[in-house]
Amino acid sequence: MRYSEDHKEKTHAKIVEQASKEFREHGFEGVGIAQLMSKLGLSHGGFYAHFEDKEDLKDQAIQHGLDESYEMAIEALNSGGFRAYIEKYTSDLHRDHPEYGCVLPALCSEEGRRTVESKAKFAERFSENIDLFAERLPGNDLALNRTRVQFIMSALSGSIALSRATGDTELSAEILRSTRQHLFAFLDGL
Amino acid sequence: MRYSEDHKEKTHAKIVEQASKEFREHGFEGVGIAQLMSKLGLSHGGFYAHFEDKEDLKDQAIQHGLDESYEMAIEALNSGGFRAYIEKYTSDLHRDHPEYGCVLPALCSEEGRRTVESKAKFAERFSENIDLFAERLPGNDLALNRTRVQFIMSALSGSIALSRATGDTELSAEILRSTRQHLFAFLDGL
DNA sequence: TGTACATCAGTGAACGCGCGTTCACTGATGTAC
DNA sequence: TGTACATCAGTGAACGCGCGTTCACTGATGTAC
Numbered sequence: 001m002r003y004s005e006d007h008k009e010k011t012h013a014k015i016v017e018q019a020s021k022e023f024r025e026h027g028f029e030g031v032g033i034a035q036l037m038s039k040l041g042l043s044h045g046g047f048y049a050h051f052e053d054k055e056d057l058k059d060q061a062i063q064h065g066l067d068e069s070y071e072m073a074i075e076a077l078n079s080g081g082f083r084a085y086i087e088k089y090t091s092d093l094h095r096d097h098p099e100y101g102c103v104l105p106a107l108c109s110e111e112g113r114r115t116v117e118s119k120a121k122f123a124e125r126f127s128e129n130i131d132l133f134a135e136r137l138p139g140n141d142l143a144l145n146r147t148r149v150q151f152i153m154s155a156l157s158g159s160i161a162l163s164r165a166t167g168d169t170e171l172s173a174e175i176l177r178s179t180r181q182h183l184f185a186f187l188d189g190l
Numbered sequence: 191m192r193y194s195e196d197h198k199e200k201t202h203a204k205i206v207e208q209a210s211k212e213f214r215e216h217g218f219e220g221v222g223i224a225q226l227m228s229k230l231g232l233s234h235g236g237f238y239a240h241f242e243d244k245e246d247l248k249d250q251a252i253q254h255g256l257d258e259s260y261e262m263a264i265e266a267l268n269s270g271g272f273r274a275y276i277e278k279y280t281s282d283l284h285r286d287h288p289e290y291g292c293v294l295p296a297l298c299s300e301e302g303r304r305t306v307e308s309k310a311k312f313a314e315r316f317s318e319n320i321d322l323f324a325e326r327l328p329g330n331d332l333a334l335n336r337t338r339v340q341f342i343m344s345a346l347s348g349s350i351a352l353s354r355a356t357g358d359t360e361l362s363a364e365i366l367r368s369t370r371q372h373l374f375a376f377l378d379g380l
Numbered sequence: 381t382g383t384a385c386a387t388c389a390g391t392g393a394a395c396g397c398g399c400g401t402t403c404a405c406t407g408a409t410g411t412a413c
Numbered sequence: 414t415g416t417a418c419a420t421c422a423g424t425g426a427a428c429g430c431g432c433g434t435t436c437a438c439t440g441a442t443g444t445a446c
Contacts, residue, residue: 003408003409003421003422003423007422008421008422011422011423026303027219027299027300027303029217029219030303032398032399032400033399033400033401034398034399034400042422042423042424043423043424043425044400044401044424044425045401045402045403045423045424045425045426046422046423046424047400047401048400048401048402049421049422049423050422053400053401054400054401098302104348104351104352104355105298105299105348106299107299107355108295108299108348108351108352108354108355109217109295109296109297109298109299109300109351109354109355110217110299110300111354111355112288112351112354112355112357113216113217113220116357116358119355119356119357119358119359120357120359122355122356122357123355123356123357123359123361123362126352126355126356126361127359127361130361146364146368147364147367147368147371147372148368148372150349150352150364150365150368150369151345151349151368151369151371151372151373153348153352154344154345154346154348154349154352154365154368154369155341155344155345155348155369156344156348157348157351157352158294158295158298158343158344158345158346158347158348158349158351159340159341159344159348161294161298161299161302161347161348161351162294162298162316162340162343162344162347164298164299164301164302165294165297165298165299165301165302165309165312165313165316166309166312166313166316167302167306167309167310167312167313168306168309169309169310169313169317171313171316171317171320172313174336174337174340175340175344177337178336178337178338178340178341178344179340179341179344179345181337181341182337182338182341182376183341186372186376189379193388193389193390193441193442197389198388198389201389201390222431222432222433223432223433223434224431224432224433232389232390232391233390233391233392234391234392234433234434235390235391235392235393235434235435235436236389236390236391237433237434238433238434238435239388239389239390240389243433243434244433244434
């Protein structure tokens with residue numbers, strides 16, 4: 001063989017990783033396949049040896065993004081609990097760098113317009129993240145904690161999406177501050 | 191003149207209205223100008239007598255959407271206060287009909303990728319809505335109420351965006367229920 | 381009153397462009413005999 | 414050991430398509446003289 005045994009696998013992973021970042025930054029429609037491949041030093045023709053079509057890549061990029069989001073979340077939770085996670089999530093750094101941030105605020109509007117199958121895959125993986133977060137909230141009522149995590153994630157992802165949409169204005173910073181502050185109060189009340 | 195005096199004005203308004211609905215349903219990239227104009231019984235060439243370019247239409251469609259969202263919000267607030275507003279916002283009907291719903295969850299991801307100028311226009315109009323909502327929350331501390339409204343809007347828009355992204359799953363309904371429930375508790379605590 | 385002209389919202393053919401996708405090909409390597 | 418062939422990740426020209434945008438034109442009407 002011309003390449004090492006796991007060469008194709010590694011290329012595949014690199015495409016998914018790069019796509020995941022670029023989709024978050026520019027949206028699904030804002031990333032072209034030729035452009036994406038050339039950024040990895042590859043030609044666009046090879047793309048179809050790795051993926052069925054662009055939709056397939058979107059699915060895999062979203063899954064990868066949810067994996068990443070989960071790992072980053074666990075890191076913050078381990079270091080300082082939900083307070084640290086919320087702090088990090090509502091930071092200016094997160095707002096200004098969608099490519100390294102959570103997939104939810106970056107792509108949720110667009111994900112809602114995809115096929116039933118794609119949305120089901122998204123829901124399945126997202127639901128796992130919710131369960132794992134729920135275990136880390138105080139109390140033993142997992143079902144209740146699931147609702148709490150869903151509420152927190154709605155507020156967090158909404159705040160980042162709105163703060164990005166309002167650009168470099170005072171309002172943008174205000175939205176993040178407000179959401180952080182009231183989520184802290186919510187946590188304190190648990 | 192061939193047409194009535196306000197004919198052009200009315201046509202302009204009709205285009206903005208239709209675009210506003212279709213952008214919410216299909217996203218900015220999902221709506222073509224020729225397609226949009228033909229839906230109004232017009233040909234695509236005439237578009238540029240009304241708008242500088244597609245970006246101009248997006249700006250106007252967003253502004254129109256924020257006007258509409260405000261009116262619908264006030265209606266709910268007048269009928270049953272914030273509880274009624276939250277109830278309506280987190281309904282299945284809202285999730286399933288982006289075209290008649292709030293612009294925030296439908297377009298916020300995409301708005302974040304537009305020009306600085308467009309985002310500033312969005313922020314200005316959105317900020318007005320926030321002020322007007324803040325006046326209707328209990329208490330006299332308007333600055334505090336602004337933060338509360340921003341928190342509520344983050345959670346509401348986030349919950350709809352996530353519920354749409356998770357499609358027709360149990361999770362989708364759960365997210366709406368959870369957000370509604372915890373926002374009710376938040377209101378009760380004010 | 382009648383005619384020539386100006387106005388202007390809307391028409392539709394045409395443009396260049398970038399996109400997703402296809403496919404015959406390349407060329408380095410492993411393998412069969 | 415040497416040669417012919419199979420493998421297969423990646424190449425790049427070519428495709429059809431839909432898009433945003435331009436522009437010379439239409440045709441019904443108001444207006445000037």
